[in-house]
Amino acid sequence: MFYDKGLKFECTRCSDCCRLSPGYVYLSHSDLKKLCEWFKLPQKEFIDSYCRWVQYYDNTEVLCLKEKSNYDCTMWKSEGGCSAYGARPVQCSTYPFWSWMLKDKQSWDECEKDCPGINKGRVWSKEEIEVQKNLYDGIEPVHRYEIEPVK
């Protein structure tokens, strides 16, 4: 792999990956559980307040965080950034070690324009990178039919 000797990454907390452009932060069952605990809300209230159902690649509907009208993530606050940082979804905590970004050196370097922490700061070892990548690959979003069974 091009990252056998590791890759540099250190988050600058710029929030570019949290705001001002449309995207999807999918939630797995464990993300949902952690976030409900973090906000001390029952599942239905949490979903109604912070989530939306979106079309997934397999044509099912899956759970995703809402966005504000300016495309900021619903969890992002101007004071303090992510209001769920300690319970943020795996999709967020594994960024930027996502499999498609790690496809080859060119893909990784191209992502620098979206994330100023890439190729800066401390070196992540191949093993550390693969832990993150595998967590990302393992995300299975909550399907609507699991939460709201079809009658």
Ligand code: SF4
């Ligand atoms: S874009 Fe990169 S540097 Fe900025 S907050 Fe996100 S992960 Fe951190």
Ligand code: SF4
């Ligand atoms: S949940 Fe937090 S870390 Fe993830 S996109 Fe939203 S504000 Fe950013």
